[in-house]
Amino acid sequence: MTEWLQGRERVRITRGLVRGDAVRGGTGRSPLLDLASNDYLGLSTDPRLAAAAIAAIHRHGTGARASRVVTGTSAVHLELESELCALTGAESALSFSSGYAANLGLLGALGGPGTLIVLDEHIHASLIDAARLSRAEVASCAHSDLAQLRTLLSARTQPRAVVVLESVYSVLGDAAPLVEAARLCAQFDALLVVDEAHGIGVTGAGAGSVHAAGLAGRDGVVVTATLSKALGAQGGAVLGSALLRRHLVNTARTFIFDTGLAPAAAAAAAAACRIIGEEPDRVAAVSRNAALLAAGCGTEAAAGAVQSIKVGRPERALAIASRLQDQGLLVGCFRPPSVPDGVSRLRLTARADLSAEQMRHAAALVSAALADEPAVTSRGGAA
Template identity: 55%
Template sequence: MLDLASNDYLGLTRDPRVTKAAADAALQWGAGATGSRLVTGTTELHAELEAELAEFCGFPAALVFSTGYAANLGVIAALSGPGTVLITDEHNHASLIDGGRLSRAETVVVPHRDVAAFRDALANRTRKRALVVTDSVFSVDGDLAPLAELAEACRDHGAGLVVDDAHGLGVLGAGGGAALTAGLAGEPDVVVTTTLSKSLGAQGGAVLASERVIAHLIDTARSFIFDTGLAPSAVGAALTALRIIRAEPALPGRARAVARELAQRLADAGLSASTPEAAVVSVRAPSPAEALEWSLRCRAEGVAVGCFRPPSVPDRVSRLRLTARADLTPSEISTAVEVILGSNPASGI
């Protein structure tokens, strides 16, 4: 099966170097972390990963969580509360939405990527403290948040900025992610969350921030304090994947190039394909039923594609979601395009 459905953007999940690192870590440290990070769940590997991830992404410090979902829950709740207003993009990931619900903060949802709406919400808020919360690369269509403009709006109105860079790490720039590419890495009023399960091909989540924020999260983020630490095998795999990206800086650009080629060839054939800014290509379908049928036809022909349809998409528009992987060959790209075009229920083929 040709995989265009996962988030393995750099093709590292099955890289022998990464899988060997996972096995070696399990043999040395055990199958699980055995307890929370504050008790028995932190190994030397965790500390190495945090230090190297922070350096790579341009931040003073990092903190590894068991999942990216847990990282978002912990950050939003720990940095806000009933006296805070969260101003969030309407297309944000569910984990950011759920973090807001758990925080009991007031939440204002603004139109997608609308900087003026963010500014208006900041200027007219009724709470003293405010956080702007956004994905960096939106997971459905792969478009980018206007991070530089949002950071400026936050500073004009005394707010913090939280960015979920799950789909930007390993893909944007030389791999350091959205904040680094936008010139915001290391800023004290910017906090970045990310996952280790996409470009790094492993499992887990992380937060990148100032040392002060990381210290605060260690003491207050419930999804860190009361959760079993990330398994050593996942930590070892993620650490090796990170080192591969550093040693092979062409990988992120290759993933973006594959995305552009897929999108262009599908658009040239008459499909409504998004213009990718990272490694996600979205192809719109006429209806939920046709999107599902399209994806099943593709799978029957040996190509796995994502099928996103209501209620999991905020705009209620069904589409196929394609992952551009850095390790796709020209032949595999051609096969994928041919299968997607030939399996389209609307084409009558």
């Protein structure tokens, strides 16, 4: 096994695909200008979230102690679920210990023989794993290709079908055609699952893209969410009908066989939901900053907070990201297998708590690094 591990490591090094812990200095913000995190609203360091988390620890303990279906449900879980419904317009919500677990739990509970799961080819890894584990038949659809989606749904032989999209794609940053996809799903009696990891708190005035598309609470539309991005906490949730919630409580393996979400995380996320509802300027600031970033980088305006810039080879992406880091700017560097089409990308995220000046400065650094390809390429050899 050791030899095999060493061999795999050599392959990663040769291909420029090495990853490691990216350690943040201290508990607060990095001294670098951070456009790599998903803390879109800057809530992860908001004192109101911290106060809610501390109060929940004092009231409910540091851990949930057990599965939600044994003794692990506290009032704070129910409060979180009700806040999520108030924010997004969902009928019902169920929280999980992460967004990953929510996706695994949902598709596992909907899948199995007799279900076809159609995944957009750029869907997040958690949903790919979820579909594989569900033992359903799985089909991949070209990115946002409604014609192919129609073909796959009309040709299906399984009694049930589930179509899985992201409202704002995590790496590409573009928006799914939700209204058209929902129409197709209704026509072919398929359930539409929308992962709003990068939508809730950012799009639709914070309520998410499903709400903005007029699909919130609609029968046949289910949303999955993470509490760890715009909501500044940790955990995940499935938002849908009360019937679906009861089904998940009874069948979702990552709900039943997992300790409940930590009370502190639940309370922080519940506080974040309230803040999003009460502070529309904070949400608007993300879009404003995303637009500044796009304008400065000469890229298309993003659908949400994520600006994705094609770079090509992983070595070049790594070299540009490392040059930017030397200049005080942290950007995401997405390489295979995180990019299904094999095209490495820089991923820049706008945040509500950054100034217009910081966005312009970041965009100028990025543009210069991209234009400076020869220097970047030679650094790439060393990276």
